[in-house]
Every structure is written in structure tokens, then in C-alpha cells.
Amino acid sequence: MQAFAELLDRLVLTPSRNGKLRLIVSYFRSAPDPDRGYALGALTGDLDLKSIKPAAIRELVTDRMDSELFRLSYDYVGDMAETVSLVWPGERRANRPPPLSEIVEALDGTTRPEAQRLVANWLDGLDPTGRWALLKLITGGMRIGVSARLAKLALADFGDVDVTEIEEIWHGLAPPYDSLFAWLEGKTGRPEPDIRAPFRPVMLAHPLVAKAERDNPDAVDPALITSDAFAAEWKYDGIRVQASSEGGVRRIYTRTGDDISHTFPDVLAGMDFEGTLDGELLVRAEDGESVAPFNALQQRLNRKTVSKKQMDARPAFIRAYDLLQDGDEDVRQLSFRERRERLEAFIAATASPRFDLSPLVPVTTLEDLDAQRMAPPAPEIEGLMLKRWDSPYLPGRVKGHWYKWKRDPYLVDAVLLYAQRGHGRRSSFYSDFTFAVWRDEDGEDRLTPVGKAYFGFTDDELKQLDKFVRENTIERFGPVRSVTPSLVLEVAFEGLQRSARHKSGIAMRFPRINRIRWDKPADEADRLETLEAMLQE
Template identity: 80%
Template sequence: MYGLMQAFADLLDRLVLTPSRNGKLRLMMAYFAAAPDPDRGYALGALTGDLDIPGVKPAMIRDLIADRMDAGLFAMSYDYVGDLAETVSLVWPGDRRANRPPPLSDIVETLSGASRAEAPGLVAGWLDDLDTTGRWALLKLMTGGLRIGVSARLAKLALAQFGEKDVTDIEEIWHGLASPYESLFAWLEDRAEKPAPDIAAPFRPVMLAHPLVPKADRGNPDALDPALIRPDTFAAEWKFDGIRVQASAERGTRRIYTRTGDDISRTFPDVVAAMDFEGTLDGELLVRTTDGAVAPFNALQQRLNRKTVSKRQMETHPAFIRTYDILQDGGTDLRARPFRARRQSLEAFVAGLSPARFDLSPLVPVTDIAALDAARLAPPSPEIEGLMLKRWDSAYVAGRPKGLWYKWKRDPYLVDAVLMYAQRGHGKRSSFYSDFTFGVWRAAGGEDELTPVGKAYFGFTDAELKQLDAFVRANTIERFGPVRSVTANKETGIVLEVAFEGLQRSPRHKSGIAMRFPRINRIRWDKPTAEADRLETLVALLPD
């Protein structure tokens, strides 16, 4: 019995410590092969974020440890470790008892049937029975948010490789399945036919694009062949800065999916209410301004990741879908048809929908590569990231097929900023300061001061992370809970070259601006902090 829970704990522990994508796939495949039903099904639900255990919240875990440890000592431990589950697993007092904890499936099923009053005693008993790794895995399982570098998509890829099936076949039936997925595993192991749940408005795996100029070849003038792009071969569209979605309506069921198949329908009831059609559309979810233009991504963020949305939020941040493609028209599957034919069907289809909630992505004239490049670099709206190029003869193929669709984004903006604050990361980074807030100079009271303009936690190598972490530890001047303020003045500090996709005004930030997708492009060890950029430089980049 104990071995089943320990196997799950070992899986999570090894996934955290394995940076390689293929390595993570191998670990999950090995676990699926060795673990029995229903344990592996509940583990799968935890990995994909689809397992919900009621009655166990972080506040309950805090209460349990508060009864067993001095509050001040725990606060200092939590401040150092930076993760609730990891901290509690390390400081939980006492030796393990002789009792063996039940398998993963019994824990999930017992908690699912337990009352809010019964749950704390059950959890405390299991924590007493487990070792440190097992406690950590149990707490992660119960509170969600594993933070182990595994997305739902990666878990589905592991399933596909485990069962030697096409991942698109799994994605198309996923929303008709539920933990512990016994029918799914039976099919993957060729013990049963493929599950055929009766799903109305199913998710249809999306088609993705390749960069027109591969990242490794950027700056290489020979990387782009101008002869590739011709008006008789390719269509061009603007790439808007929203989130890619799929709107599917069938038999009275209406759903909005993200590109990875997550159902976000309840967050956008204003759009769902306008889906009075039978079919499936592919497009970009955006928010409209009062004058009918596309709002900055920051406005869309006010609507994302909410369990409920108020009438006021829908009025001030009205959402709509700018349609790119049509996959299903009534009972007719259009995916095998060429893009030219699908585009004609899309134009006719959208003409019958609410213009407030659905409109048509405009085509950009294709003449030659020079004209397209000029359009890419100077789009008509700041909310446009670049261009999408699609072959007129391309079928809608799930995944990222070669040679059919390309994305040609604008070059990122670059700014030299000074590191101001740092915070520990999560998971395998919980021992390092890896979340960095940076700022630029501005005049204040006749002198220059740094004002924060963004935060980044990726873009650097593991070796650079260790260098940055060492600098933070050696140059901490103040502590604000888990945040460290570091030396940052005209004489001392680190300059970070930050890349970002765009800027927008933000009254919530002291600087008055917010960055879109900031990441550390390189560390400017060679540059004096006094030569970092000024706020005026960024303000000049704001759209009029």
C-alpha cells in the first residue's frame, strides 16, 4: 500500500528535478506503465490540473502546522523556502509512525467523501505516516498547483507515447473523460476500444504555426527566402495580441476553449451568450475599447482566470472573438478543405453573427516580402504583434505541420534596466532568487531615482541564475517578507538587458507603464548602472 503513494511522490520529485522535456515524458510513461488503476488515473488528474479535492485549502494546512510549531519559526522557514507544501513537509514534527498510509486512490476518494470537519484529522494522520517527499507530494496533490514543469499538454503527450496513439485522438475525447480515466488507460493498453463519450461542442486540436525566421537564424540575412511568399501561394493576416481560442457550439452546448483545450466558457459569458450557431470557430479572444478598437492585452487580463465575472466587468471590458478560421459548419467538418475555401465559408458564417462579439480577421495584401516586412514593423495598431502567413491550399491540420502556416512577429523591444528586487522561485528554483524586478532612472526632486518597470523570471541560463542568486545574497540591503531589495545605485548594481513585446499605460504601477512579456535577454555585466535607460525612453514608446 505504502509503495503506491511513494511511487507518486517519487514521480513528482523526479519531475521537479528533470529539466528535459523528453526526460519528463519518459518519467510519466514509466509511471503509467507501473502504477495500477485507479492510482495512475488520479495521478493523471493531478498532473493535468483536472483533479479537484474539496475541503482541503492552504488555510487548513496553515492551521495544522500552527498547532505543531511556533508561528514565528514557521514564518521564517516559509520565508526561506518560499513554498507552503515544501516548508510544511520539511518542518512537520515527529517521527513517522508504523502505520502505512493508504494508496493514492484511497486518499483521493476518502477526502472527496469527507466533511470539512473531518479533513484536517485525516490529513494530519497521513502527514505523520509519510516521509518528507511523501508529505510534499500529498500537500501538492491536495492543494493543486503542482509547479513541477508539467503542463496538461505534456501529460497528454506522455499518454500518447505510452499507448502509441495520436495525441489529437486523446485531446478530442478529453472533455468527455474524468478521473480516474480507467476507460482511457484500457484503450491505451489495447484492452478496449477507444472511448467514445457523447460530447457536445468538443474541443478540436488546433493548428499552429512555425516562426518564419527561426530563432537560431534571426539576424542571418540568408535565413529568409523572399521567393517563398507570393500572393498566389500565401494569405496574410494580422497577429493580434490576445489569446487563441476555439468557440464551439453544438446541440445547445456552448464552450470556449484555449489553444491547449482548457474550457474558459464561464469566464466569458458575454461571448457565450452570443454563440447562437452550430459550428466551431478559431480566433483570437480580445477586449474592445469604448470606441470599438482592440484594447491592450492588460484589459483582457482583467477578465482572465476568474471563476466568476461581474456585470460591471463585462460592461467595462467587453470581450469578443476576432475569427481566423472555421472548422465545423453545422454538421459539416471543414478541416480537410483548403484555407481558401474555409475562408470563404468563414466570411459567410460570421456575417450572420453578432458583430459585437464576433468579427472577421482582415487579410493583409500580399505583394512582395519587402512590403510585408514594412507592414510587420509598422502595423496599424499597437495591439498587433506581427503577421500570420497561411498557404491558400493548407488543410487545417492539428499540431504544427511544416510548410503551411508561419508567424512573423515584430522584433522585440530592448531596454537596459537595473536589478532592484528579487524573490525566490518555486519548484526546483525554490532555493534560488529567480524572480527579478528591475527599474529605470527618472528625475525626482532634482535627483535621479530608480522606478520599477517590470518583473522577469526567465531568459537566463542555469549558470547565470547562480550568478544572479549569488549577487542577491551578497548585496541584500532590505527584506520585505520573501522579497529582497538589493544594492542599486549609480555606482553599484547589475544592468539587465530586458526584451519585451510592447508597453501600455497602467495606473496600477508607480512608473505608469506595464510591459508585455518581459524577459531577460542578457546580463550586462559590462555596463555601469548609471548608463541604464530612463523612464522617458519607455514613455516615448507608448502608443498615442
């Protein structure tokens, strides 16, 4: 466990992606089986570990120390695992740091009271870093800046194989991944689990960058964007998915390979075909024709079960972009033009309301495409996708084939109202910011919260914002502080939608802090009417 704890601690403190990769690879090389397999499962979110609620952890620690002292400590630190790891009053006895595998296997099938007793004993045997890692592991709150994709890339580096080889068999494997590590170390052949309807690594696009930015390696000469070379499609604001049906097995995957089939049984029921489609998961609006805002889809995501009422109220469907498998034929090496022709026939034969075809946008001039990008026919469209007609379907973000050309983000000036401590390496900083705009309430201008952002700023700007929060705090609510409404933030976002859940009546899509407007007075921030006007655009 101590080695795993040191890995997590160093991952939190390492900002660079390559640095994190090196740390994970080094751990895989030094850790024994099955510890490294369980660690991999924890990093990818595939470790089915009996979790313990934070309330149970709080009960454990307040049994050993004054509850008010713990409350004050938690308020200061802002993170439950970090607080407990620092204040835990360990009992002196012959304790030893338990191996990671011992923790995972002991919790498997145990009762909750017994699990709490085990956790207390383990906390006694670990140092503060080990306690922190243990609590992050068992509460399911890792938040260390490592995605499942990054962990798989580390595996690929460790075994000197292409990451697509790992992704193609991933769903047939389970922790502690003994056969996977044996293959990557050259001891056996590649595992070949019996998976029907497997995930196939997706093809991704580069942002379209003007050729004027010659230092950018992804820059494109606008003269190349012609109807002979490129097809154009609308880029919808949904979830990129892959729908695979093979031999009676039907699955829906996210772009990162997560299986979300159980959340969309209505779409699964419409997969009466043999093949694999690439497309956008969307929800139909009440008129049964147009696309509902992303918020409607969000109500369907991350649910363990979904009711008939929810499916009827928010009917999901997939707008198909591409065809990867046509019956038992893998068509990924065909050109996009050939795949598109097959896709049109495939969707026509499917004849299900749960699937339709992504329309092509005529390619004329770059100026005309630019105008359509900035003023698409529906608010649920984020911009354009440009795809070379001759491109095969290649895994990953391959240069020179596909480009995404999104609308420029919306910008609004808002006033900082609340700040909350972050997690992981940001746990000691106020890094989650709630902002507001002005509105008329009974003839008086008042600030109304319209969103929350926790990225878009540099590390130096984070320190400046944290300093502002601490020096301008009005009230405290646990890890949240309200501040003097004097600092203006320029907020960028992708779109707006109506929302009955918010007092302002609107919700922002992907808000982030674009600039800190130290120069702007708070009374010059935007008004709610400005945002409401954007809804009409």
C-alpha cells in the same frame, strides 16, 4: 502515494521535455488503477480535489513545533510545502503511506476540520518526499514543469495513439479515467463520450526564419512568400480560442483545450450558429471599434463569475481566423482558400457584434511585409501570420504551412531592485526579479519598478544572479530580498500599456531577461521617459 511522490520529485529535477515524458509513461505503466488516473488528473489540473489553504497547513505545523523556528525555516527555504515536509515532527505510531486514491477519495466530501486531521495523519505516515508531494497536491500548487498538454502527450506515447485522438474526447472524460486507460492498454475500444461542441485540436504556426540560417530546419526561402502561395493576416495580442456551437451546446476553448465558457457569457450569447470557429479573443476599446490593450482582456480571464458591469466595461469578442466546422460539415481538410471563402460567408450570416472577420493583409514583397510587421496599424498587433493558401487545417505545429512573423521585441536597460525565490526546482534560488528604471521625482532621480521577469536566462546565469542577490542583500521581506541597485539587466518585452495599478503608470507584456549587463553602470540604465515614448509609437 509514495510512487506518485517519487514521480513528482523526479519531474522537478528533470529539465528535458523528453525526460519528463519518459517518467510519466513509466509511471502509467507501473501504477495501478485508480491511482494513475488520479495522478493524471492532478497533472492536467482536472482533479477536483478539496484544497486546503496554506494557512491551515501553517496552523498544523505550528501546533507541533515552535512558530518562530518554523518562520525562520520558511524564510530560509522559501517554499511552504518543502519547508513543512522537512521540519514536520511526525508522531511515532503504526503509520503506513496511504495510496493516492485513498487520499483523493477521503477528501471528497469531508469537512475542513476533518480534512486537517486527515492531512496530519498522512504527514505522519510519509517520508519528506511524500509529505512534499501531498502538500503540493492538496494546496493546488504543483508547479513541476508539466503542462496538461505534456501529460496528454505522455498518454499518447503510453497507448501508442495520436494525441489528437485523446484531445478530441478529453472533455467527455473525468478522473480516474478508467475507460481511457483500458482503451490505451488495448482492453476496450476508444471511449466515445457524448460530447456536443467538442474541442478540435488547433493548428499552430512556426516562427518565420530567414533562409540564410540554413541550419535551421524551419527556414524559409523568402522567394516563396508570394501572393499566389500565401495569405497574410495581422497577429493580434489576445488569446487564441476556439468557439464551438452544436445542438444547443456552446463552448469556448483555449488553444490547449481548456473550457473557459463560464468566463465569457457575453460571447456565448452571440454564438447563434452551428459550427466551430478558430480565432482571437479580444476586448473592444471604449470607442467600440478598435481593440483594447491585452490588459483589458486580462481583467476578464481566470474568473469564476463575471458581472454585467465587467462585461459592459470590457466587452469581449472573437476575431475569426478560420472555420473548422460549417454546420454539420467538417471542413478542416479543405484548403485555407476554400475555408476562408466559407468563413467570410459564415461571419456575414452570423451578424453578431461578438464576432468579426480577421482582415487579410495584401502580400506584395517580403520587404513590404517586413515593414508592415515592424510598424503595424495598431499597438495591439504583434506582427503577421503567413498561411499557405493550399494548407488544410492540421492539428499541431505542422511544418511548411503556417508561419508567425512577430515584431522584434523591445529592449530596455533596467536596474535589479528585488528578488524572490522561485518554485519547484528553483525553490532554493532567487529567480523572480523585479527591475526598475530612472525617473525624476521632485528634481531627484529615483528608481521606479516597471516589471518583473523570471525567465530568459540560462541555468548558469541563474546561479550568477542568485549569488549576486545573496551577496548584495539590503533588506529581507520573507522570501523577498531588496538588493543594492547596481546590476543592470537588459529586458526584452513584447509591448507596453497604460496601467493605473503600477506606480510607474505602465505595464510590460511578456518581459524576460535578455542579457545581464555586468559591464554597465546602474546610472546609465534607461529612464521612464524612454518607455513612455514607446507608448506613443
